[in-house]
Amino acid sequence: MTRRTQGLVLAFLGALLTRLSxxxxxxxxxxxxxxxxLLVTGIGxxxxxxxxxxGVGGENGDHSDHGDHAHPGEEDDHGHRAPRSAWLLLLPGLVAFxxxxxxxxxxxxxxxxxDAPPPAPTTVxxxxPDDVTSDLALEEFLWRAQTDEGATLAGRxxxxxxxxxxxxxGNWYVTRLVIACCAADARPVRVRVGEADAPPRNTWVAVTGTWEKGTGTTRTSAAVLDAGEVTPIDPPEQVYE
Structure with a gap:
């Protein structure tokens, strides 16, 4: 791999990061x-x-460092070559593209x-409201179930x-994955759905219902949502919570 091809590989990786961001x-x-x-890194x-x-700033200007015995192309063939394994840097980019x-x-x-969900925060x-349907993140639903025996969820x-x-x-769950940094540290947050037939796995759904009293009040017990309506939806733009 010559100096020029090294530059092309680096430019490809930068373009990939820019595109993804x-x-x-x-x-x-x-x-x-x-x-x-990621955007700043890609552009950089x-x-x-x-x-x-x-090929800007070619190797000719560097030959003076090698004395009178330097030959045209020598720096390109030897001084700027990288191991063939450097080509493997292209694989992640090709997969992503x-x-x-x-x-x-x-x-x-x-x-x-x-994996047990994190403990509920000390937030009160x-x-x-009892007259509208509240959209909740799954973690908030679990936290509310753990707090005051689920008093803020009862009947809502x-x-x-x-x-x-x-x-x-044979139970099914409405599930999200929570990440702190990247997909490698993803952990599931899920609520069991009762009183409804299970859609196919990985189907994105909006489930409307009420909390089953007494479920999910500890970190190790499953919270249950008695479903009144299950509606398939398109995946959201941000799939992780």
């Missing part, structure tokens, strides 16, 4: 706050790579289902949004 596809891999760092890589990729891996879903959630939750209509996952007992 501008199109929003980066959200399949990392959390939303990383958009600007392209700027650094352009001189080498375009050609395959476009989907966001994580039911497969991961079902295998990490034993206000009671939900709520709407939860997520994808469908299952367990070996």
């Amino acid at each position: 501008l199109t929003g596809e980066y959200e399949r891999f990392v959390t939303t706050w990383m958009r600007w760092p 890589l392209v700027v650094l790579a352009l001189p080498a990729a375009l 050609v395959v476009s891996p989907p966001a994580l879903g039911a497969y991961l959630a079902e295998r990490r289902a034993s 939750f206000a009671a939900l 209509d709520v709407r939860l949004t997520g994808f469908v996952s299952t367990d070996p007992d």
Whole structure:
């Protein structure tokens, strides 16, 4: 791999990061706050790579360092060569361009289902209104169930949004994955759905119903939503919570 091809590889990787950050596809891999760092990094890589990729500042100016025995092209053939394994840097980019891996879903959630959700924060939750349907994040629903024996949920209509996952007992759940930094640290947050037939796994749904009293009051027990309506929906732009 010559100096010029090294520049081309670096420019390709920079262009890939720039594309992922501008199109929003980066959200399949990392959390939303990383958009600007990725964009700045991508542009920086392209700027650094352009001189080498375009052959600007060629090797002729460097030959004086090698004395009178330097030969044209020698620096290009030896001094600026990288190991052939450097070509492997192209593989992640080609995968992202050609395959476009989907966001994580039911497969991961079902295998990490034993992970206990974080404890409820010390925040005092206000009671939900009893005359409207409240849209809640799954974590908030679980936290409310753990706080004051679920007093703020009792008798209230709520709407939860997520994808469908299952367990070996035949139960199904409305599920989201929560990430702190990137997809590698994803953990599932899920609420069991009762009184409704299960849609296909990985289907995104909006489930409207009421909390089943007494469920999910501890971190190790499953919270249950008695469903009144299950509506398939398109995946949201931001699939992770």
